[in-house]
Amino acid sequence: MRLYDNLLSRGYYSTRLWIGTPPQRFALIVDTGSTVTYVPCAMCEKCGTHQDPKFQPELSSTYQPVKCNLDCNCDKDRDQCIYERQYAEMSVTSGILAEDVISFGNLSELSPQRIVFGCETEETGELYRQHADGIIGLGRGDLSIVDQLVEKGVISDSFSLCYGGMDVGGGAMVLGGISAPSDMIFSYSDPVRSPYYNIDLKEMHVAGKKLDLDPSVFDRKFGTVLDSGTTFAYFPEAVFEAFKDTIMKELNSLKQVSGAVPSYNDTCFSGISSDVSQLSKTFPTIELVFENKQKLLLTPENYLFRVSFSQ
Known part of the structure; x- marks a missing residue:
């Protein structure tokens, strides 16, 4: 999957995902520190103006909110799972959890998959001001898009990010395993020690x-x-x-x-x-x-x- 943007102009790298049937396009920051993928939803009155229009659940024939269960925080009045995340610079995102078909673009061999994501109803701080629409969560956890794809058996438990650099920008993201170059340097991550x-x-x-x-x-x-x-x-x-x-x-x-x-x-x-x-x-x-x-x-x-x- 192609990466866009760069650190000099935006402070981040982003990719494109399409959500719903028919697909609605979004620019999402690739974030290995986040465990949930989310986009602003049409009902969000406290969301900023971003790169693309807000997601409109009523226009997707495959959209379905996640009902309350033992594994989620619950809004009992609406019988819906909800989420909230706060970041180091104190910006906050919150909303409901939903499930829909997510597509990965024409360059990807990965077929569209049903994925649980966050439908934002409020955002503050840098999240409110940023140009990108939301975040694709590549971190560890049940809501991570990587963990969900691994659980479905459609990719191996691996992903790669390659950035273009200061004057180039952009780059590529690979969901799933690749044949590593012989001169690649490996340093292993301890999953027991840290959620990151x-x-x-x-x-x-x-x-x-x-x-x-x-x-x-x-x-x-x-x-x-x-x-x-x-x-x-x-x-x-x-x-x-x-x-x-x-x-x-x-x-x-x-x-x-x-x-x-x-x-x-x-x-x-x-x-x-x-x-x-x-x-x-x-x-x-x-x-x-x-x-x-x-x-x-x-x-x-x-x-x-x-x-x-x-x-």
């Missing part, structure tokens, strides 16, 4: 130099979480300070400037070429080292963010 996908990060190297850090700093709570719906990477303060200090020692002639948003203590530079291919001439590469000593090399494009603003 996590990797066992042990070390970071900047320009070949190991950061002087206790490995346990990467190992707190859920470990290092992979979240495709989060725009930036976040480190514990000790990691970020060591990372920033080492980067600064590698730079010689760059002018440091204040950030675009004064309330954030960003580390910014001016006078740098906007050509991604030229960044490695100025900034060092970094390496992520996992438990099995496998290393993932990241170029400056992977840890820098381009911002245009006037001083």
Whole structure:
């Protein structure tokens, strides 16, 4: 399935899904940190203006709300299952759970499937303001679109995301297994430890130099979480300070400037070429080292963010 958008213009990547009979199209953020797929519904009076019209259940001959059962939160007055999710930036989505036929586009070999999804009746914060219509939940859980497709036996228990990068954008998503390239680096996720996908990060190297850090700093709570719906990477303060200090020692002639948003203590530079291919001439590469000593090399494009603003 094709991916659209990019981090520079939108802060996310999205794909397209079609819901209902006849199909209604939606642009959904691919989010490995969410366990439910949802779109704004026609009855939502507290939803923002997004890329596509709201889903209209009455126009779909295959739409069916999920009745109350032991496995869901229940609105007893309407005898319907309901959901609510709150995100780290405090935005909230809530609504009813429904089932309908979901199609995956002409590029996909996957036939349309009946899937349980969220029919939004309220959204706040960034969810209200975003351009995309909703979210496709790729996380772990019974409502995850991946888990539902695996349960139906139509895909293997696997999915892949490939992003186009800073100046390209877009990319591809594969639901189901692929033949992995021989040089692919694997780091396994522990499903018992965390409700999220996590990797066992042990070390970071900047320009070949190991950061002087206790490995346990990467190992707190859920470990290092992979979240495709989060725009930036976040480190514990000790990691970020060591990372920033080492980067600064590698730079010689760059002018440091204040950030675009004064309330954030960003580390910014001016006078740098906007050509991604030229960044490695100025900034060092970094390496992520996992438990099995496998290393993932990241170029400056992977840890820098381009911002245009006037001083």
